[in-house]
Amino acid sequence: MSDDGVRTIRWGILATGGIAATFTEALLTLPDAEVVAVGSRTLEGAKAFAERYGIARAYGSWAELAADDGVDVVYVATPHSAHREATGICLEAGRAVLCEKAFTINAREAHELVDLARDRGLFLMEAMWMYCNPLIRHMLALIAEGLIGEVRDVSAAFGFSGDFPATHRLRDPDQGGGALLDLGVYPVSFAQLLLGEPDEVQAWSHLTPERVDDNTGIVLGWNDGAVATLTCSITADTGARAVVTGSAGRIELPEGFFNPERFIVHRQGEEPRTVLFSDVVADGLTRGTMAYEAAEVMRCLRADELESPLVPLAGSLSIMRTLDTIREHTGVTYPGID
Helix, strand or coil: CCCCCCCCEEEEEECCCHHHHHHHHHHCCCCCEEEEEEECCCHHHHHHHHHHHCCCEEECCHHHHHCCCCCCEEEECCCHHHHHHHHHHHHHCCCEEEECCCCCCCHHHHHHHHHHHHHHCCCEEECCHHHHCHHHHHHHHHHHCCCCCCEEEEEEEEEEECCCCCCCHHHCHHHCCCHHHHHHHHHHHHHHHHHCCCCEEEEEEEECCCCCEEEEEEEEECCCCCEEEEEEECEEEEEEEEEEEECCEEEEECCCCCCCCEEEEEECCCCCEEEEHHHHCCCCCCCCCCHHHHHHHHHHHHCCCCCCCCCCHHHHHHHHHHHHHHHHHHCCCCCCCC
16 A cells, blocks of 8 residues: 555566656656566566666566566567567466557457457556556547537658668568657557548558558548548657647647647637647656556556556557558558567
8 A cells, every 4th residue: 555545556677778767767767566576588677677677576587577476467569560469478477558659550459469368357458658648638628528629630640761681670660660650650549539530531641661660641531531640750850749620620739739739729819829838737757757557557447447548448459440441552562470
């Protein structure tokens, strides 16, 4: 129990890369969370990570971490090409899981994990931290109240540029490389958060010599007339910006739409109004933290909920179906995985 009498949730960290470090640092800010174990493909890597963050137990395999009965939930931080294997190992061992995005390589793998979690009666959630962000939740509430009328158009872009060699994970088909699953999952998830699963999907990509996408454009359509235009890139520094346009106004997220500091409301006949993260948050957590998604996982575990209403499994499956369809249009496949 924490000092306020709330049940402490004991976390295991699976993988030791940059995102695992960022998430662990977020957990360490929560008084009712305890990081008790870490697992990696090598014991040396796990021990170094454990020493860095004061973690009691280090394991040189994913299975050993999953077998630790002192772990309540495992955070899976591998590249998405290994999400099916790593999350499956944990669920088979009886552990609840928070799995990084993209949830899996394809919808088939996602369905396998959801079915396994449901068969075992275990909690499972995709780590779509955008969906747990307080400012995003506030924006959704305002839209639901009719602030900008009926949503008619969503645009979102997420891209950066870099000199990535052919061996880099972003260009490696064996690691699910390309812009779509690494970056495009954010614009697609943002559009579907607002409008649900699209009725029509169109897409085009420029492919690398390894046959993964480095620049992708997507158009989603809904039978009620709503549309979304989305881009993702590892060759163009587009930033991460989004606009939601309704029948009576629009909301602009000028930077970091998946983790915004602010959004700007434009309503017909009114002056623009800026809503800040600090306007809606009073719990002391900072904007850049992943603690909100961790807190949601822990709330669900204490309430014996098997999935989060903020990041429902049906939504994660829907997003994977859309990503699969986009890849069908663009010709990106992952031999030996798909």
